[in-house]
């Protein structure tokens with residue numbers, strides 16, 4: 362069933378071990394890495410699946426004294442100090458250093474695949490009850506959330522508390538200064554522009570936090586008759602467009618640190634300040650997080666005066682692209698709907714609506730971290746696909 366090992370040999374003066382598989386493919390392993398990852402009870406704590414070996418006890422110049430193949434299923438290595446290590450074929454195969462094997466492992470662990478979208482988005486929808494009670498549905502929900510960036514859950518109750526259930530389903534919610542969950546409705550002396558009846562232009566939530574919430578949930582409890590429509594746009598897709606259309610604007614937005622501020626009282630009193638680039642990129646220049654909320658962008662702007670105007674021009678170009686009819690998707694939440702979306706990728710907004718003496722529109726909101734969501738996804742995948 363599993364691929365066996367045909368041959369094992371040492372090369373480069375004992376610094377590498379080469380394994381030849383039954384299909385004649387080969388994998389090379391540096392001895393320092395092999396010694397570092399010895400799976401014996403002295404070097405590895407099984408119950409924690411963690412390394413016991415101290416780095417100070419690792420000789421980074423270590424070479425093999427002896428290597429042997431046992432039954433095509435594992436190799437054993439004797440080190441110069443007579444310590445011995447065993448490595449199973451399947452364990453080694455997964456950890457092969459080839460470009461392809463590493464890419465496969467990377468995809469398996471992090472699910473980096475993205476489906477970009479614009480106004481043609483077919484908003485993915487799933488029944489709330491199903492993802493609460495069924496593991497396969499919950500797995501599908503989280504996979505789609507990762508890949509597309511947005512999923513609408515339908516048929517929740519129209520009372521507060523449904524997001525607590527959703528939080529328990531994944532593990533736990535992210536607490537912020539606005540509370541464990543928060544009520545989006547028109548409030549007197551609003552401590553946030555979201556708590557008015559005004560239009561909210563495209564934004565990501567909470568760029569003022571150094572680690573902005575990865576995932577956002579908005580549960581519609583009450584919806585107003587006129588206005589209050591929701592808008593979403595794929596920020597990564599638009600960032601790619603900007604990079605093509607105006608590389609210089611992309612360069613400015615992905616390198617300029619913008620000041621954000623949020624001061625007030627809610628769950629407790631707060632005075633938060635942060636610097637964020639509006640388009641955060643990885644080492645290859647790919648957008649990995651959008652940090653953009655025009656409401657909390659500080660009046661303080663800590664950049665050289667001669668750079669200010671070109672920053673504004675660059676941001677205008679990005680904002681225009683976000684708002685183009687080609688890119689944005691408009692819908693209206695109904696009571697019982699819960700929109701779940703990637704707050705690092707999808708920007709959201711809402712149309713204004715009429716204020717009145719009573720509350721005509723009420724959403725309950727909450728955040729989760731991607732670490733928690735991805736953790737639940739991996740556990741559900743293992744259960745559903747019965748693997749590993």
Ligand SMILES: C[N+](C)(C)CCCC(=O)O
Nearest residue numbers: 539553555566567568654
């Ligand atoms: C909705 N609320 C008030 C919890 C946060 C709004 C987003 C922000 O201020 O960045």
Ligand SMILES: O=C(O)CCC(=O)C(=O)O
Nearest residue numbers: 545555561566591710711
């Ligand atoms: O009211 C809405 O539809 C969205 C609210 C929002 O964006 C927020 O609370 O941050």
Ligand SMILES: [Fe+2]
Nearest residue numbers: 555565566709
């Ligand atoms: Fe928001």
Ligand SMILES: [Zn+2]
Nearest residue numbers: 399401403404
């Ligand atoms: Zn060991």
